[in-house]
Amino acid sequence: MRHAINQRTIALLVQEIIRAIIFKSGSCNVIVPNTNNASFNNDEALWISSELGDKLLVMMELHIVNDPPGSGAAGPGGITFVLTEANFRYELIKDYLAVSMGTFWSVFGIQNQDRLGAQNLFSTMPMASGAYLTHFNEKGLRLDGHFELNGWGFNYVMSLGSGFNAYDIRGYNSFDLNSNNAFNTRVSVFPGFQKDLNIGFSYSNGLLFKQDLTASADSQEFFDNNFEAYGLDALWQINDLKVRSYLISSTQKLANSNETIDLNALGWMSEVSYRISTKGKLGIDAIIPKFRYDFLDKAEFDSQLSDKYQTTGLGLNFQIQNNFILNVDYNWINEEKIKLNNDRFILRASVNF
DSSP states (O other), X not given: OOOXXXXXXXXXXXXXXXXXXXXXXXXXXXXXXXXXXXXXXXXXXXXXXXXXXXXXXXXXXXXXXXXXXOOSTTTTTOEEEEEEEEEEXXXXXXXXXXXXXXXXXXXXXXXXXXXXXXXXXXXXXXXXXXXXXXXXXXXXXXXXXXXEETTEEEEXXXXXXXXXXXXXXXXBOOOOOSSOOEEEEEEEEEOSSGGGEEEEXXXXXXXXXXXXXXXXXXXXXXXEEEEEEEEEEEEEXXXXXXXXXXXXXXXXXXXXXXXXXXXXXXXXXXXXXXXXXXXXXXXXXXXXXXXXXXXXXEOOSSGGGOEEEEEEEEEEEEEEETTEEEEEXXXXXXXXXXXXXXXXXXXXEEEEO
C-alpha cells in the first residue's frame, strides 16, 4: 500500500493563530479566553492529511490552546489539546460520492468556519451561531460529493452521528448527553458564477437528551429534549468585494407526560469586506475594511434568562503577506434584557504556513 503525504496539502493545512484578545464571556469559541479582562491568548492548530492510496485519505486536526487568565479547563495557565477531526475518507465514486468515518466538524451550515481563527473575518465568534443548538463535532458517518458544469455546480454533505458528551475549553461548551444519532445535512448550489456565488441550505434533527425521572419536575432535565434546526447561507464575491451571511432557526422540543414546551432560537449574521491593494507600499500588500452585523434571539428554559443579542463590528485587516494578517476590530455588543458593559476592542495576528 502506498503511503505518501502531499506536501502542498500540509502547507495549506498547517496554521498557527496568535492572538491578543479581549472577549465577552459566554461565547462558544475554543480559541478565546472565558474572561472579559484584557489578556493575551494563543491557539495553534495543526492539520495533517495523508494519502493511503488513490482513493483513501486520512485527516487529523488538532488544537493546542492556553488561557493564562481563565478559569476553565485550560486555565489558569493551562494547556489543553483538542482533537476536532480524525477520520478516514474513501472516494467511492470520483467527485460524486465519498464516505468518511470518525470524528469531524458538524456539517450543518457554515458557522463552524469561524471557529478557526485564521478563517474568521473578525476575531469574535458571531452570536448568531448560538441558534444551532448542539455539538460542534460529531463521531459517526459522513457522505459528501459535488458536481460542476460550465460554471454551475452543486455539492452536498450529510452525516449521521453523535456528539461528544462535553466540549469544555476554558468554560465554553457544547454537549450531547446520549448516544442517539443526530442527522445533519447541507446542500449548496453555485448558480452560474463559478465559485463567486454559493447558496446553501441546511437541516438538523436529533435528541439532545432523554427525560431523567430522578430530576426535579420543574427542571429541564425532566423532559425529553428533541431539537430541529434549519439554515440558509450565502457567499457572494464581486471582484474585491465579498459578502457572507447565514440564518439559523432552531427549536428545542421539550416533552414529558404532562406538558410540552418549545424553545425557539433565531440567529442572523452578515459581514462585508473589501480588499484594497496597496501594491506593497509601507510593507503591506492590502488593506481590507470590514463590517459585521450579528443578531441572536434565544429562548431559555428559565424565561428570565431569555434574551436578544446584537453585535455590530467595524475594523481593518492588514494583509502583510498572503499568509500573515494583522486584524483590528471594535465590537459593540448589546443585550435587550440583561445589560452588560462588554464592548470589545480586539487586536489579532494570524499566520498560516
